[in-house]
Amino acid sequence: MSQITHKGKSITTYGHLPEKGEKAPHFELLRSDLSVATLQDFKGKRVIMNIFPSIDTFVCATSVKNFSERASELNNVVVLNISRDLPFAQERFKKDNEIANCENLSDFRERNFGKDYGLEMIDGAWEGLLSRVVIVLDENGKILHTEQVKDIDKEPDYLEALKPLL
Structure with a gap:
């Protein structure tokens, strides 16, 4: 279990993030058309997994915009x-904000991703949502970088996340 904060209050997450050098765990998440996306679908591409509680919050929206722009x-x-x-x-957010160079995926149906990756919040005001995490993968799904943002109200370190991809 890991500890993060929200507005100064402690929140516990389900487990620990996978570690740098490990192969990323398999996932099945929903695309905007409700089809299933798996980790295997992105084999051969370098991947930035920008994980967050909700697209309808300022910091989450900012991270989507920043990673989209920088990855381009x-x-x-x-x-x-x-x-x-x-x-x-x-999808509405993506269209309304003219976001490109990214794919939005949802863990709302199966709810396994947050547990498998050790980042689901299991108490606090945002219990049941995903904590703010960045995981960067190489072309074969090996983890190059992880960051679980310690204060959910803060943005991730974009420069550190992008370093392994430069």
Whole structure:
């Protein structure tokens, strides 16, 4: 279990993030058309997994915009924005904000991703949502970088996340 904070109050997450050098765990998440996306679908691409509680919060929305913009300058990189928002809300946000260079994926149906990756919040005001995490993968799904943001109200360290991809 890991500890993060929200507005100064402690929150416990389900477990621990997978470690740098490990192969990322398999996942099945929903795309905006409700089809299933798996980790295997992104084999051969470098992946930034931008994981957050809800697209309808300021910090989460900011991270989507920042990673989308920064990844557009990198070769063979896809940004996966992952939350438990409904796929329709994720797609609305993407269209309303003219976001490109990314794919929105939802863990609302199966709810296994947050447990398998050790980042689901299991208490506090946002219990049941995903904590703010960035995981960067190489073309074969090996983990190059992880960050679980210690204060859910803060943005991730974009520069550190992008370093392994430069």
